[in-house]
Amino acid sequence: WYHPHCNTLTQMGHGMTGVIVVEDPADPEFDAEVVLNLRDWRLGGDGQFIAPFRPRDAAKSGTYGTVRTANWHREPQYDAPAGGLVRLRIAVTDVTRIFSLKMEGADATVIAIDGNPVPKRFPLDLLQIGPGQRLDLAVRMPDGEGAVATLEDIRGTAPKVIASLRAVGSSLKRNIGDLGPLAENPVRKADISAAEQIPLVLSATAENTAVESICGTLGYSFWAINKVPWPGDTPDPTAPLAELKLGKSYIFNLENTTPHAHPIHLHGMSFTVISSSTREVMPLVTDTYLIQPDEKVQLAFVADNPGDWLLHCHIIEHQKTGMTSYVRVS
Template sequence: MPHLSRRAFLKSSVIGASCAAGAGLGVRWPQAFAGPAPIELKPRPTDARIFGEIPTKNVFTYGEAPGAMPPVLRLKRGDPFAARLVNQLDEPTTIHWHGLRIANKMDGVPFLTQPNVSPGRSFDYAFTPPDAGTFWYHPHCNTLEQMGHGLAGVMVVEDPADPVFDAEIVLNLRDWRLGGNGQFISQFKPREAARSGTFGTVRTANWQVEPIYDAPSGGVVRLRIAVTDVTRILQLKLEGAEAEVLAIDAQPLPQRVPLDLLILSPGQRADIAIRMPAEEGRGVTLTDHRPSTPATVATLRSVGPSLNHALGDVGPLAPNPQPEFDLSSATEIPLLLSATAEQAAKNSICGSLGYSFWAINKVPWPGDTADPLAPIEELKLGQSYVLTMKNVTPHAHPIHLHGMNFTVLRSTREDAPKLTSDTYLIFPDETVQLGLVADNPGDWVFHCHIIEHQKTGMTGYFRVA
């Protein structure tokens, strides 16, 4: 869960109904719209111009056109959606629909919810999204390599009652591990996997370095951000316009938050309303300030005569329905996030990096219990639980839960906002309590979304029955 300024959080005003794309200025990425027939998603290798003049070889995409990034999928809340995965890679893959609360058999985790999809084979996904907001989709097989090579796309679930923005811009934020010749280098270094993770060498938004998008002067833009990187935690600021955070991880905030500093980790998403400058040609710059030197992520440029709109002109976002948490009957589950002294390879969920550096409750996946593949805990369907999670490592960990949401109850970090989410960024030495209603039956993965941490031990699953 991202860091939001407590001062800004308390200053904000109450809102509450979801937003749709308006004029669509600046929308230059491929999109696929859900219909009655299945959308075909064909993961395959391609050449793409990411950095410099030399195309990068062996980039992975779901896109149809050569060099195109994965399409933005557009669904509607409450409408059936179907997708057929046709594997055109030379290795197995799956699709995980990150953040969606759907049936377990559609969750895309090999050996836990479905079989691997081998090269040349297909798998049909079908579900009805219960929530509106910004989500994303990616493989859950050989994840570091496949996601590291580009296989991650944004998914927008619209609400039929969405208010209208003057424009919408979607940003798929990710790094690439490229050498000076523009070609891939090793996706990780063991010594970095044992720390905060191996960072990319080239930062992009929508597979471009510092792209510029046009938006109507004086208009209100909905900026949808998804951090699809395997490692980087971002500290985002906006320069040149006033803006408010509307939703985090697809969940509308109970109060609008002026955008001051927004920390987003791998797996997280944010919806932001930006009031563009009235003067044509003026730019609005999204910058990342982590670790120290600011880096430009993307720029929005005002075009056309001013619309003279204000942030308050946009209607509120409707909250997604959540199960009712009962603290009085909740069972506590302790979760200790730590390093492990074991260095031997552990075959994690669909693959291993050949090392064990991290653990949950002192056990690196797949563990040292009598049944090493047992769940972290067996949860009773419909019951409330408090996940008391303690991070005793010197590194932050974005912890993601499949298939369900949790709500922050309390934290030793004073400025942790009490939000509902599917991903919580836990800081070093922090202890947080997350309220969870086990309302979705099945085996649900729980893991760090710094993929090197996941693949070297910090992963497991809950069984809900």
């Protein structure tokens, strides 16, 4: 997906996000495909944009929108062949909202996360994905004409309908178990035994006025990586978090000491999730990890892309109030 990285909160909040689908001709055959761009809008009673954030919320989980949509519509519905297999591609391009997704009225299987096939497919019983993350589902449509399958967000006090799929025509009687595999992306595997460890501690910071940076500031500093909010109050406030050698393996030892979840995103490279202190994890290949409060996780990768690569929380208020840095690969 794509979005701007300057004046980010306002421009993304006003709708400048989109999805790019790169198709593999060797992918298994689906009977329909639906792409969902999930995002909120901060609108007042008159339908006009209101302030994109509130400082008291930016210092917590973020400022939520007042209108939630999929593809710019409230609870849109799409037709799909009865008894068929639908590839549902989901991108959370919101600036704040973390979703707890569930499917009602149909069987849904997770086949890819963040553009990479999962090592082992699993049913969508309940899955959290945050801003910046993508999800591919194989949905087996109900057999009856007119039956509806509903994608819901159950995070919060009451389930919210995101979008729905309506069965049309005679049943195709497809079976998810017959769906062939997705090809792996060409991501180099890290040498865990030789990997260098890099500590990354996510924390809150004492509220103070943020330093003006190249893309401006929200005027506050609430968050930090390794105790330094961006841009840091250090001898070189724009120095890289780490300098990595091209082709070498590394492990991010990521620790969340805050009471809030953070979708941490690395530009330019993908990592593999190898362990968590709070749960059993699948070795997912991804570029964004939704780290839970008080969780410690290990993310392994090969520094195979030269350049300066941003590392940040994809809750944009957290990014813009300190939880940002970058690594240099050379």
